[in-house]
Amino acid sequence: AMMFSGHLGEVARVAVEEGAAGLSRFSLRLFTPIAPMLANSAEDVEETLERLGEAAFEYKLDGARIQVHKGGDDVRIFTRQLQDVTERLPEVIEWARAVPVRDFVVEGEAIVLRPDGRPFPFQITMRRLGRIKDVEHVRREIPLSSFLFDCLYLEGEGSVIALPYQQRIDLMSKVIPSSFMIPRIVTNDRAEAEGFLARALAAGHEGVMAKSLTAPYVAGQRGFHWLKLKAAVTLDLVVLAAEWGHGRRKGWLSNLHLGARDPESGQFVMLGKTFKGLTDEMLKWQTEKLLSLEVSRDEWTVYVRPDLVVEIAFSEIQESPRYPGGLALRFARVKRYRPDKSAAEADTIQTVMGLFQKQRGEGQPG
């Protein structure tokens, strides 16, 4: 495992080039992890079907990606970053051994579910996955489920990464119990796909993945054969402060502190920071603007009069041990500035708490 603890590029070089296969650049060996195939985002089902035509739609679970290698009695499990996490996931070892095929490599998602099958927040899965000590004890309290969506190698077939996706799924379905397969449909019908997406979201999941039926497994690449579809949620928040950037952002105010309005106190509740989504032009503009609003500063940060409103996209609201409001945005990024809005029109902490409750509700029974 030591040799794979380094950077992704190292691993890519370790894998053997397979020029003859053309589309699939790397061959696969058991117990040598291969860089996972990645996805791009799509706006909606319509765009997805335009790009892919008839496609597979699968639930997108907010867990941790796993690549499971089995050779005889030996099982090894790798993360997206190709870390060997075998010892932490006894559940996976058990089902992999139970599959009546000697050798395989499959990919999927490991996630912690509630008894009724709805997902816990990602934080819970992380709590479990990060746990190294007392694994046998935590697995009773935080059991891990697996849902598989691809097959890279199969006894009797060898490497199947060059095969079209639908053929890989067909091969996998013959040996993997259906309860371990990710919920999936194949369609070119917009309404059907939209219904499937709505069910995924209603079940508390992140959204869906849409996948070309004909594409090979393109290791390590973020191509357009796989597209992710998620619910788009944004908040209009107020910039409370900004930190000086590093590297190519040196000299610009980059990392924004974001706050929601609290009508009761008239103050703003910080929900986290972001530096994502900013073009150089926006960096330049906001540096000038924020300096004009400066009220104080320290070594890294310029604090400003709460005035500027930004539209912020994010993936979910998390419980935060760090911020006073007890909530923080996960993967916040700037969509655009809202010069048309004043700070008094920004979204409130009550709105954020409402979204958080709704989010929890979707992950809970009833």
Added chain:
DNA sequence: AGGAGGGGATGCAGTAGGCT
């Protein structure tokens, strides 16, 4: 296509400090 810019959370290991 890859790098840069850094977000939040977790668990773990190490250290500091207080207490018995």
Added chain:
DNA sequence: AGCCTACTGCATCCCCTCCT
């Protein structure tokens, strides 16, 4: 001297968008 807690730093998981 030994034990407990608190804090910090590190590695790892999840992820995005812009720029070269």
